[in-house]
Amino acid sequence: MTDQPKSIVILTGAGISAESGIDTFRDAGGLWEKHQVEDVATPEGFARDPDLVLGFYDLRRAALGKVHPNEAHRALARLEREFPGELLLVTQNVDDLHERGGSDRVLHMHGELKSALCQSCGIRTPWDAAMSNRPPCPVCQAPTLRPDVVWFGEMPYQMERIYAALSQCDLFVSIGTSGAVYPAAGFVQDARAARAATLELNLEPSEGTHHFTEARHGPAGELVPQWVDEVLGG
Template sequence: MDRIVVLSGAGLSAEQGLGTFRDKGGLWRHYDLGDVATPQGFARDPDLVHRFYNARRANMRAAAPGAAHDALARLSQRPGITLVTQNVDDLLERAGARDVIHMHGELARALCHACGARWDAPARMAPTDPCPRCTARHTRPDVVWFGEIPHHMDRIEAALARADLFVSIGTSGTVYPAAGFVEMARTAGAQTLELNLEASGGRFDAIRKGPASQLVPNWVAEVLRQ
């Protein structure tokens, strides 16, 4: 398997204390998604949105990469590996992973809604923060909200079109366009593998069930031995 595309979702970081809006406990259950994860919610109450993402950013910075992140970082050193993540945390980078494609953006980055400038986000953002390029006070977290187009889709689709193996790790398989990646890979002739706590229902050639901290290091070790 020379060319491998890996898609990671929330299950990669869940054991590190970083959950998603599907969790019954945790940060998301205190908020309505329409208020904190849509452009419309940001337009209504930017202060609320910034408070929410400031809390998420603090949670991320308090977390540390786990065994699954470390394993993928080792894998990324090999030629032919494309790491795509739906996660907005930076745990893969902190583990040493190369060239991670963040299709849903990054908590550690800020975006100016007026001019499109991007920069490293401070620990706390506020509606009054000026853009460092155009000075507009319309800055936001550089994350993809519901109703927005994910980043780097051309690059991701090109990698899927030439992949020998597509691996999905810890993702529910319900959010498009990522939910369609397995079919893109299959159409291109790639083998497909899912590593997840429970099967997502996607048409994978093989499925291994369990926590990412166990499945991912074992699978990476197999690949690196080949």
Template sequence: MARKVILTGAGISAESGLPTFRDPKGLWARFDPMDLATPEAFARDPAKVQAFYNDRRAAARAAQPNPAHLALAQLQRARPDEVLLVTQNVDDLHERAGSTDALHVHGRLDEARCDSCAHRWPAPARMAAGDRCPACASGLARPAVVWFGEVPEHLDKVAEACSRCDLFVVIGSSGTVWPVAGLVDIAARAGAQTVEINLDPSVRAGAFDRVLAGPASVRVPEWVAQVLAGRFKL
């Protein structure tokens, strides 16, 4: 089992041009998530919801991995089977950077799923309100992302890994989204060393043993280089 768990949030993709959610210029400062990111919103106005996610899907496909994504992929290649990469992001920048087996706890924009039978398939560039599930033919196709009021994916597996890890690192997360924000507490109780890498310290910075402040595209490659050289010490 992986002994090092790395959790990434919107901040790591912000430097690739993708907006975050909760900062003053983030998505939820410009849009009401209750109108766009809930099962009720989809039931009420599927066309509006699909249009919003079509735009986000296009933006994600146009974005490119930045040095932070590339550094984490390098770490995974250098330490196979030792690093579990977990992301709150719904883009595929980790995969395009070369990372493998990243667990997307909030789902993926490049996948669609049925709102009835839960079948998943690759999402087309644009999805429409009347699209149907190719498996059951009756359910509506929706973005395979986790909306408000829904349970994050892979959470049991991630929590189990945190309970056994010796290092837990959070990169570019606001620390305000639960239950994911509580993973550091699980790791700390297990005796793991805990590190936050963020542009600015998050609201949960006090829960970490060490906080490295600065842009992810700078701080993450620096940290990975130190780890690979055996020079990173808390």
């Protein structure tokens, strides 16, 4: 990238967390392979078998304690601290690795594992414990907590804020995403419509690689620190 941007929107996906040891949907032998997506990541699946879904997310939440941020997470935290322009970090990931890597301003468009959503009062609460034992909501006391995670068929969070940032940025960067899940897969086209430069940093070409003005392929733990050095001037 030659011109230094003044406003950057960054999208991160499962690939950045995979290097820390978190399973993606497509990992062979991973947690997701043991379940159909329809059973554990849809409102219908939750209605059909809430015990299965709550237990599944309890396992995922507990597993966060065994993984740690990698160099890509830390590099983006450095960018947040030192970049003089506007920066929005949007993640599709529900883990807390960006925060533990040092980022303070993270928009979790698909929700967070360490948050509970009460289906009775609608309140969101930071949550580390299990939900499968039906604990009461800290606010209304109803035993109706669910993971504060956006499932397939539900609307991602803060889309208006994301689209507003995309319409005003001069650089959009996609890191570790498959380019297969909408609406995030369409962000590159939204950014290009706003005449922004677009950059893909991914282990391999994504389904949407051809939409980007530049693509670099390799491990996020190598590519992201290199790119951040370029933006910050070394």
